[in-house]
Amino acid sequence: MSHEHRADGRLRVASALLVSLAAAMIRSIDTLLILFLVALIAATVVTTKSKIPLAVLAKRLAVVNFFVLWVWLTIPINWGSFSLSETGIALAVQIALRVNVIALAVSSLLVGMSGIDFARALVALGLPQSLGTLLALSVRALVLLENTRARLEQAMRARGYRSTMSTRTIRVNAQLVACLIVHALVRSERIRLGFIARGYTDLRWPSRQHSHWYSLPVRNWILLISVAVIIVATVTLPIFFNQYDHAPLP
Numbered sequence: 001m002s003h004e005h006r007a008d009g010r011l012r013v014a015s016a017l018l019v020s021l022a023a024a025m026i027r028s029i030d031t032l033l034i035l036f037l038v039a040l041i042a043a044t045v046v047t048t049k050s051k052i053p054l055a056v057l058a059k060r061l062a063v064v065n066f067f068v069l070w071v072w073l074t075i076p077i078n079w080g081s082f083s084l085s086e087t088g089i090a091l092a093v094q095i096a097l098r099v100n101v102i103a104l105a106v107s108s109l110l111v112g113m114s115g116i117d118f119a120r121a122l123v124a125l126g127l128p129q130s131l132g133t134l135l136a137l138s139v140r141a142l143v144l145l146e147n148t149r150a151r152l153e154q155a156m157r158a159r160g161y162r163s164t165m166s167t168r169t170i171r172v173n174a175q176l177v178a179c180l181i182v183h184a185l186v187r188s189e190r191i192r193l194g195f196i197a198r199g200y201t202d203l204r205w206p207s208r209q210h211s212h213w214y215s216l217p218v219r220n221w222i223l224l225i226s227v228a229v230i231i232v233a234t235v236t237l238p239i240f241f242n243q244y245d246h247a248p249l250p
């Protein structure tokens with residue numbers, strides 16, 4: 001199926017942007033924790049229904065939290081006195097929950113969406129067409145680079161290479177990076193020549209020209225409304241319970 005005939009995913013992208021915006025604006029740790037639990041359950045259900053191993057989701061969260069680890073090593077710790085700051089700890093918890101909520105929301109709401117579909121959806125939401133073209137080509141280049149890295153590592157393992165804590169491993173990894181750069185330059189030139197041979201001038205975005213909002217799938221509208229309701233509920237529930245706890249007894 002060509003990209004022009006794939007389903008319009010602008011509402012799915014809008015749902016992911018709505019969750020990301022809400023996670024970035026919410027300051028309450030209790031609200032962020034509730035939102036994280038909801039996002040974790042939703043991502044697990046979507047991953048299971050899509051017949052994707054849960055190990056893939058766990059790997060994504062592990063990669064995300066590896067970068068969050070550096071937040072915990074910089075913000076809460078006062079290295080001058082080697083003490084912990086309560087304000088820094090609270091800020092680190094907020095950042096960690098926000099990053100995990102956004103990662104889970106993107107993993108569940110954009111599952112099965114390619115880079116070109118994502119760029120087309122952003123253009124349909126108002127992103128300039130030139131930036132959408134740049135995004136689509138960048139995603140394509142990253143995929144090619146990842147495939148090249150996998151092929152080179154497979155060839156290295158076939159020749160008996162095993163990484164160890166030695167200077168030889170450092171030299172081999174440096175050569176691997178150099179080979180990746182060379183292969184990336186060669187393949188990017190081949191892609192450019194292929195586009196020129198096909199009369200490439202600019203990517204076309206039929207979703208922005210022909211699809212109307214009322215013609216989008218109903219299930220996507222239900223998804224967007226459900227995301228908005230969940231966000232409103234997670235924001236209002238802690239406020240309601242706090243008011244109930246502090247209410248005077250009769």
